[in-house]
Structures are given as C-alpha cells and as structure tokens.
Amino acid sequence: AQSVTQLDSQVPVFEEAPVELRCNYSSSVSVYLFWYVQYPNQGLQLLLKYLSGSTLVKGINGFEAEFNKSQTSFHLRKPSVHISDTAEYFCAVRAGGGADGLTFGKGTHLIIQP
Amino acid sequence: DGGITQSPKYLFRKEGQNVTLSCEQNLNHDAMYWYRQDPGQGLRLIYYSQIVNDFQKGDIAEGYSVSREKKESFPLTVTSAQKNPTAFYLCASSTRAYNEQFFGPGTRLTVL
Numbered sequence: 001a002q003s004v005t006q007l008d009s010q011v012p013v014f015e016e017a018p019v020e021l022r023c024n025y026s027s028s029v030s031v032y033l034f035w036y037v038q039y040p041n042q043g044l045q046l047l048l049k050y051l052s053g054s055t056l057v058k059g060i061n062g063f064e065a066e067f068n069k070s071q072t073s074f075h076l077r078k079p080s081v082h083i084s085d086t087a088e089y090f091c092a093v094r095a096g097g098g099a100d101g102l103t104f105g106k107g108t109h110l111i112i113q114p
Numbered sequence: 115d116g117g118i119t120q121s122p123k124y125l126f127r128k129e130g131q132n133v134t135l136s137c138e139q140n141l142n143h144d145a146m147y148w149y150r151q152d153p154g155q156g157l158r159l160i161y162y163s164q165i166v167n168d169f170q171k172g173d174i175a176e177g178y179s180v181s182r183e184k185k186e187s188f189p190l191t192v193t194s195a196q197k198n199p200t201a202f203y204l205c206a207s208s209t210r211a212y213n214e215q216f217f218g219p220g221t222r223l224t225v226l
Binding site: 004009032034036041042043044045046049051090092094100101102103104105106107 | 118120147149154155156157158159162172204206213214215216217218219220222
C-alpha cells in the first residue's frame with residue numbers, strides 16, 4: 001500500500017513571492033505522482049503529473065514539481081504567485097500502472113496575501 | 115464538450131433514507147471512481163470500476179453501493195448503513211493509458 005504526506009496544512013504567501021508545497025510519499029513499488037488543485041466547492045483539476053522520464057515536470061499556471069526518488073518527494077513550486085492561486089492543493093500517488101484509485105494527501109491550503 | 119457531470123450539486127436527505135448520486139461521463143473512459151472528501155481529510159476512495167459490469171471496493175466502501183451497467187454511468191447509492199454520510203462526493207474517470215483521473219464538479223450531500 002502507498003501513502004502520501006503533505007507536510008503543511010496551510011501555507012500563507014505574499015503575492016508575487018515564490019512558494020513550495022511539500023509532498024512525501026511511501027510505496028514499495030514504482031509510482032506515478034500527481035498534483036491537483038481545487039477551488040472552493042469545485043472538483044479537482046490536474047496541475048501536473050510524473051509518469052517517467054525527466055524528474056522536473058512542468059504543469060499549468062506556471063507550476064512545476066520535481067520528483068526525487070531517493071527522498072521519496074514530489075514538491076510543487078511556483079516562482080511568483082498570484083492572488084488567483086489561492087486554493088487547496090492535493091498531492092496524489094498511484095502504484096504502477098492499471099486503473100486503480102489514487103491515494104491522496106490531506107491537502108495544503110495556499111493563502112495568497114496582497 | 116467532453117466531461118464529467120454530477121447531479122445534483124447539493125442534496126439534502128433525512129437520516130435513514132437511501133440516496134443515489136449520479137455520475138455521467140462522455141470521455142469514453144473505461145475506468146470510473148467515487149471519492150469522499152471531508153474537511154482536512156483529503157479524498158478517500160469509495161468504489162471504482164475498470165470495466166462495465168465490474169467494480170471493486172475502495173478504502174471506505176461500507177455503507178455505499180454502486181452499479182456499472184453502462185460505460186458512461188457510475189451511480190453511487192449512500193445507504194442508511196453509512197454512519198456519517200454528510201460529505202462532498204467526487205466522481206472521476208480515466209483511461210488506463212494516461213493514468214490521470216478527470217474529476218466532476220462534485221455533489222455536496224447533507225443528511226439532516
């Protein structure tokens with residue numbers, strides 16, 4: 001079984017500052033990793049994914065993440081945040097291939113302060 | 115436009131009543147999923163289906179039931195056996211090839 005730990009439940013950041021949202025996972029097999037964003041009372045939207053290949057993954061809205069196998073981490077970064085980035089961010093993992101469900105972290109609430 | 119539809123957006127029921135949440139997709143995806151979201155808990159998998167007429171229990175299946183009679187549809191029934199049904203319910207779908215899941219807008223169920 002796999003698990004995901006999002007180390008911060010809330011991250012307050014000033015507008016135009018950089019941000020990093022941390023995610024660590026545990027799994028006994030190879031994994032696929034995802035970051036999703038959720039705006040209030042809405043579904044989840046995929047920001048980016050790591051399936052294989054380059055460990056630096058670029059996503060939508062200027063976000064990127066780096067897969068670090070030795071540290072079992074997949075931290076999400078953005079060099080300059082905007083007020084519209086205020087949302088809940090979820091890290092998720094799936095073991096191997098197939099169509100099993102995702103295992104999610106508990107989420108990080110990103111709060112952008114003007 | 116292709117996507118996932120969940121209805122209704124808000125649902126109120128009395129305690130002890132069964133209720134069915136709808137999920138429809140026109141993405142031609144094989145796999146469909148139901149998740150439950152509670153504040154501060156992330157998403158937890160209830161049931162998933164990789165193919166028509168077949169489904170598997172997720173981590174918190176007790177008190178829920180599903181059917182998958184058509185590729186496009188995966189309704190979830192919250193039964194009276196579910197002890198704490200008030201939550202936000204999200205439906206998702208995926209192809210095996212891409213692995214990522216696409217989510218619907220969710221249904222917020224409140225049991226009074």
